[in-house]
Amino acid sequence: MLRKSQIAALTLLATMMWVGVTYQIKHNPHPGETRELMRFLMAPIGGVISVWLCKVVGRLTNEQLLAGTALVGGIAMMLDGIALRWFHGLYGFDEQMLRVAAAGLLWGYGVAYLVAIVWINLARKKHLALS
Numbered sequence: 001m002l003r004k005s006q007i008a009a010l011t012l013l014a015t016m017m018w019v020g021v022t023y024q025i026k027h028n029p030h031p032g033e034t035r036e037l038m039r040f041l042m043a044p045i046g047g048v049i050s051v052w053l054c055k056v057v058g059r060l061t062n063e064q065l066l067a068g069t070a071l072v073g074g075i076a077m078m079l080d081g082i083a084l085r086w087f088h089g090l091y092g093f094d095e096q097m098l099r100v101a102a103a104g105l106l107w108g109y110g111v112a113y114l115v116a117i118v119w120i121n122l123a124r125k126k127h128l129a130l131s
Contacts, residue, residue, distance in 0.1 A: 002058070002067055010058045010068055014075035017050065019110075021076075022083065025091045025101045036100065042107055047115035054116075061124040069116040073109050080105055 002010070019047060051069055054060060061069040085091045091101050 001062075002071065004062060006058045006060065006064070006068065007012040007071065010044040010054060010071050011075055013053060013057045014072040015079070017053075018074065018079045020104070022090055024106075033082040036104070039104060040107055044115065046108060047120075050112045051116045051119055062120055066113075066116050066121055069112060073112060076107075077109060 008062055050072070051065065054068045054072050055065055058064070058068045080102075084098065087096055
């Protein structure tokens, strides 16, 4: 269970991360096929950083990590959904670019959730090994 202070901190983190990614999409709309592939391949590093930020900012225990990551991702996804539906100009107006951005966002969220699950499982195995 997350405390109110953790929810508040993670909500702020989600909003800040969303603003940063939105800015990146808006100001680098056509990175090219090779750079886009690199973004997908480098997503696990971004996922580790994102999960680590959730853990640190939210002061999360390993047991709270998935809930905290889900909260941050859920808030950011809702902001993406609103923006893509009603304010897509935040990202740009080119339909192809919007599809690529949406694919990248989905990929990134999925990778971050998988990173959180792996992180938790590794922490449990380490704890069991130390017991």
